[in-house]
Amino acid sequence: MTVDTLFSWLGGLIPAMEGSGILLVISILVPCLALFLVVAVNAIVMVYAERKVAAFMQDRVGPMGQGVGLHAGKWGLLQTVADALKLLTKEDIIPEKADRFLFILAPFVIFIGAFVTIIAVPFGETTIVADFNIGIFYILAMGSFGVIGIILAGWSSNNKWSLYGGMRSAAQIVSYEIPAGLSIIVIIMLTGTLSMQGIIEYQAGGMGNWIIFANPFTFIAFFVYFISVVAETNRTPFDIPEAESELVGGFHTEYSGMRWSFFFLSEYANMLVVSAVAATGFLGGWHSPISGYFDSNGWGIFWMVSKIVFLIFIMMWFRWTFPRLRVDQLMNICWKVFLPVSLINIFGVGIWTLFFG
Amino acid sequence: MTEFSFWFVIGLTVLSAAVVVLSNQLIYSAMALLLTLFGVAGIYVFLWADFMAGVQLLVYIGGILVLIIFGIMLTNRISSVRLSQTNVQQGVGGAIAIWLMILISLVISKTPWYQADAIEPTETVAGVGTLLLTKYLLPFEAISLLLLGALIGAALLSRKEN
Structure with missing residues (x-):
């Protein structure tokens, strides 16, 4: 675990302070800073990727940076940097009738909910900040934090669109947490552990050992999980909380500039986390698809990141392929399709394990 | 360090619980309840009940608190930001609370506590x-x-x- 390693390394470096509280705080803060950079870089890269993916899917070229004056770099590579600068310098508007304290608090609550989950994400054999005993469960539990922020943002804006967006979002996230959680139970049933590294260890030895291919029920469970988390992250086609054509911007209608960008940052951080959980739980985590090849520590990070990026790309693909669902369709899918299917999955995996291994 | 974080968690729990009771705005009470539940999860961590801490977060914050806030938002004064709560029967409630506190302190001081082995469960x-x-x-x-x-x-x- 990174914190322990860092702590003992720092202790060896400065023997006078070995084991002191200050060193512990430092060795906790350093990985957190690194993770914050991961989140920020992830958002910058993903916004650019999203623009380009969207453009190519619609037969456009996307940002190319061929303007006069300010230049956004070759192929528009600096487009997101320019966007970030624009957001930073924008005027910060707080509506007069809004609940000021909660209005300011809400983006941070959402961001904390997204950020604290990344602590338990394993990027490699040793590249994990904290390998909790209850790792995957911790991610689920902390993930439920963000919904509070969304409700608060919607409510404190004192705007009907925001309020409807917040309420839709709450209903949606609370509902889709259930099939997502039940699909994760399938993983836990097979591996017998809640630790992220333990789950990955179970899937060592090539593609055939990945949980997604373990039996037919886990194959279905992966798709149930993935679609549910796309809904949980409020991505199209499940983006009714911020449906532009109905609610202007949904729960973040009243936000602008830096505060608004926090919602964006958390959305991409959430996408990263849920993709990482899907990659860890079903796609073998940092293991190489072919047993024994490219399976060293450095390659582990490569495999994990590629799996995450691939899943995020699929989310973007969804966005430009499917039209937005209506509220009733959304709830019907969750309660009448996903919930029974994931319950059957749990039963099926139990039976399958009993008879075939 | 451990002692400091322990007292931090305790302080957070108690202070936010006080805000839950004393705040006259319903939504602030709900927000303070978030911190209280979080603090209780922290206490579970100190008791080596990591799974219980996770359940506490998932069920109470992700489920029950969301329902409470949902309930506040679904009231008929939905469009007004200022929803207030009033504490009727403050005297009676306070007396019962103090009596309960004395009772619980008595129970705590009179119970012969079983000292667990200091082995930390993994x-x-x-x-x-x-x-x-x-x-x-x-x-x-x-x-x-x-x-x-x-x-x-x-x-x-x-x-x-x-």
């Missing part, structure tokens, strides 16, 4: 699972029946009359 989830499906199977199943009843009741209540 994993609690497996133990909890085994106990739930062996020794405590009957209560576990009874609770599931209760929840099923509540679920059917809620569905029946929310159904439109035909």
